[in-house]
Amino acid sequence: MKIGICYTFVSAENKMLLDSAKERGVELERVIDGEAVLELSGNGHGPGAGEIDALVQRSVSYSRGLYLSYYYELAGTKVVNSYNAARICGDKMLCSLELAKAGIPTPKTYVSFVPESARSAASKLGFPLVMKPVVGSWARLVHRINDADALDAELESREEMGNHLQKIYYLQEHVNKPGRDIRALVVGEEVIAAVYRNSTQKSGWITNTSRGGLASKCEVTPELSELCLKAAGIVGEGIYGVDLMESEHGLLVHEINHAVEFRNSFQAMGVDVAGKMIDYLIKTAKN
Amino acid sequence: MEMAEAECPECAGKVGLEENTEIGWILSCKDCGARLEVNSANPPKLTVAPVVEEDWGE
Incomplete structure (x- = not known):
């Protein structure tokens, strides 16, 4: 082996x-x-x-x-x-579509390809809304858009960028979450741990730990576990970081991460993520 | 335990390398804060690590 x-x-x-x-x-x-x-x-x-x-x-x-x-x-x-x-997982449009198709609660989201259509999408969502690049990570260029002026500025900036993917406009409802979201770690058929990612003065409204968000322990409830496994299941068994928000209407899954980082959160809390990943890899190799 | 030192390509400061340092490790220079990549372990050699690209992430 x-x-x-x-x-x-x-x-x-x-x-x-x-x-x-x-x-x-x-x-x-x-x-x-x-x-x-x-x-x-x-x-x-x-x-x-x-x-x-x-x-x-x-x-x-x-x-x-x-x-x-x-x-x-x-x-x-x-x-x-x-x-x-x-x-x-690496393309937010594809991931949102797959989540919705599988009946997994996910934020209301639109995609448009030209600024005028993006404005139409924004009018369906209302302000504030969130714009994200379809490909990208660590919350780069993830912006909360509070009004039409901010939207125009965002669209103009994106139009000037060289990367064609920045001209795919992914607009999402702004979920009124309690200053935090949840990252749950799925390894194979198990949710091995979860953390809250709390926004801080440094991270602003963003919760990503690479931007200064702070991780704290989150209990893996049966509801959380079931939802995460269902979400991970749409892309096949593997190792994923499932991101969820606590909305007024319950948990929403907004992302599935395929190359999950764990140094600042799970491992620091004593969860042997690396060990569980290697055990899973050995099991996969033997099957 | 620091066994060797390499020169920071940015500020020429000394960067300590642990005994088990491997090619591909990312280090920071304590003097100037530069993000450095280990290109050779023996003799120890550091280069400035590539800047983050648009498709990098998790």
């Missing part, structure tokens, strides 16, 4: 995964995305591809991760999370 890890850098999470594997007597094969030279015209088997039974995908780059996952899956490696799961 051979298991591997694909990464860009040896981040704190990746160090923990490498160490946890070692503690279990397993040396992870390393696939460093920046060093990849993928021959597409040959048999499709690059270094290690086809020889690695299971690979945990930890590329910090969404694009590199997608391509490498596809490449390794074609060579017969089980990639956690799969190409298809990452493709859906």
Whole structure:
């Protein structure tokens, strides 16, 4: 049995995964995305591809991760999370659509492709609303739009950006949450832990811990567990961070993260996330 | 335990490397705060880590 890890850098999470594997007597094969030279015209088997039974995908780059996952899956490696799961989770429009289709409560959301249509979408939602890039993370360019002037400024800025994806306008209702949201960690068929991500003076209305939000323990209730497993189930079994908001009408799932970070929250609270991930990877490799 | 030192490419300060430091680790320079990537463990060599790109994240 051979298991591997694909990464860009040896981040704190990746160090923990490498160490946890070692503690279990397993040396992870390393696939460093920046060093990849993928021959597409040959048999499709690059270094290690086809020889690695299971690979945990930890590329910090969404694009590199997608391509490498596809490449390794074609060579017969089980990639956690799969190409298809990452493709859906990493694109907010696809993820919102899949959540809604599965009947999972999720915030009201519209997508438009030109500013005028985005204004029409905004009029359906009302202000304040939230705009997010369809691809991106760490709450970058996630903005609360309080009025039409702010919307115009946002749209004008986005139109000037070079990346075509910034011109896909994803507008979401602003959920009146209690100064926090929930990040639940799903490994296989279990919700192993959850945290509240509390907004702070530093993070403003945003709760993301990479922006200064503070994590505190959240009890995994049967309701939370059931909803998270249902949400994760739409993209297939794997390792996910499910984000939820506590609305006046109950829990809403707004994101599923496919390459979840855990150094500042779960691991710090004593949950052995890395160990559980490695155990899951070993189990996946054996199946 | 710090076993080796490398030079910060930004400020030429000394950056301590732990015994088990590996290529690909990300460090910070205590003097100037630069985010650095370990490019070679022996001899120790650091480069400025790439800036965050638009599709980076979790």
